[in-house]
Amino acid sequence: MSRKIRGIPLTRLRRGQSGRIVGLSPSRQADLQKLITLGLFPGERVIILHHKPLHVVQVGYTQIALDRQGAGSIIVQPE
């Protein structure tokens, strides 16, 4: 989205670090919907489990694998 959001992309969290999602800025609108349906909503708390070979985050009890583009479009406030 075009709104200005303060925070860092998910890719920049350290492994094991958690953060709260503050915004989503995917390049394609379809991707936005994908993130939502996977439960990656603003307000949710996520933990980074892996950065390699792909980014794996846990949200609630769900683990989600994302490529760099996907993970980079999730803006979080580190905790």
Added chain:
Amino acid sequence: MLRGTKKGRGTIVLVGTPNVGKSLLFNQLSRSYAAVSNYPGTTVEISRGQAVIQGRPVEIIDTPGMYSLLPMTEEEAVARRLLFKAKGALVLHVADARNLPRHLPMTLQLLEAGCRVLLVVNMLDESQRAGVRLDLKGLSERLGVPVVGTVLLHRQGLTDLKRAILKELTAPSPSPGPVREEPYPPELEGPLALLSRRLAGFSGLPPRMAAFLLLCGDGEMEAAVKKADPAAFKLAAALRGKLQAPAAYTGALHRYEEARRLLQGCFARGPAQRGPDLSDLLIQPLTGLPLLFLVVYFGLYRFVGGFGAGYLVNLLESRLFAGLLIPWVDRLALAYLPGELLPRLLALEYGLITMGLRYAVAIVLPIVGTFFFFFAFLEDSGYLPRLALLSDRLLKRLGLSGRAVIPLALGLGCGTMAVIVTRTLESRRERVITSFLLALAVPCSAQLGLFFGILAGFPQGLLLWLGVVLLCLMAAGLLADGFLPGEGAGFYLEVPPLRVPSLANIAAKTWTRMSWYFKEVLPVFLSISLILSVGHYLGVLDWMVHRLSPLMALLGLPKEMALIFFLGFFRRDYGAAGLFDLTARGLLDPASLVVAAVTLTLFLPCLAQMAVLFRERGARTALSIILLVGGIALGAGLLLRLIFLLSGFPGEGLW
């Protein structure tokens, strides 16, 4: 509107995200089996079944996994169409207990769509283990729909569920109130009100739902409205343009907040936990690749190749058919059937029993069966999503994403089934590339097993064959990615927990797939042998072999190979089975064997796969794929032959 319940038999539609237990529930309610798996999205062909619930006959429809009513894959579109068509049906929304906050928004959406919903909160065992506290009764009251908790894996809660279903189906007036009409945020509310007035009575959906879908730019809804009411279509486009954020997003966010509000006091997460798991080892290249090698070696090479294609085929083919049945059938046919043609139809070289049935039952079935068993094991354990993760980087090079590993791996079992499963991929581009690779360079299990068997004696030959085919796969993928317009695929995948596979699930799934396969394959095998025996009788076969022999000579192959290519066109496995025969008769030297194996592997997909290719990809794409594949296969065969000739490799001494 949607809920004019028909008297008499009721209909139940199962919906939910992938991997929540829909297939399991389907199998437990009905008598027939749907594929049950621990991989998101294996319910691709829709399963319908009959059930008797406490004395009342009910029709059950299982749908492919769906994340929301705004479809993103073809598969989800299929699910939604099915759902919208089943008017008056009772919709069982199966949700994962631990992740209710993520599943409940869809329940709300179903209610907005005017569906009569029963919420099944499954996997209570896992939520309990995670320390989640749930108040399902409270939730039911707030939602205004019945909610039943289950552990479908252990058949817990089934009786309650059946009772609730029956109560819903026999209720004099369907229990939930009018269509849920939660006010949306003001930014959406205005446009929705404007649009829904125009769409009243349209498409059988509640007007607000229709308006919401239209505002989201939903393809199917747009197409329908554009035709019926162009002015409304234009209005929607104008309204959409003024929105600050996409309607799908605002709507989803709102529904999500709403779900969170409803769950307050009814759902509390336990302490965050994450056990040490094998996951890490499976997805890190350093450990994941050796583990993948072990899976392939033991699963494919030893189990499917060794046990299925070796032991079982030997048992059925040499002992049962060649040793017992065939001589007996031949003798009977010659003794009792009059004329020349009749005995040939049933027995002898290309007979219905001696060739059609023998190939199907003795050679192909054991191989395909063991493969499906192996694949079901992988699916149920949760290994496949991890494989997808591991292979994403590589597949990105081919214009695909990690998701494509599922159809590609399934293609090692049956290419036809795999082409259908490409529906789980998101973009058309990805589906086309995957279908192309499946047609070209992914041998099906019957081929694989037979080639393993045939080439087992020459390890160099086996490696050479494997190497050349892999090379072609990579090259074809790189080319396709380079030439096809559009951008590469993104990768998002839910990774379900690793679960100990249950034997019952594996058996059920293997059985479903095998019966699908057998129904598909037996008629084809029988018709081929019929065509062949008549063709042989009329001399057409000899003529064809004669016409094709120059090409065979060019490839350095005996002229009998022509027939095998011809057979391979009907079914790849049939062709491979023919190759098996030729080798057994000692007609191929090692170099020709490799050339033949490579060319046959790359050669055109079987008739069934081509038919599915046309159906799924459309005539133009399918034709281009087929032409390309034919050209590449012959080209690779010729090139290989040339290399062998020039280099003198493999010299006779090597083998």
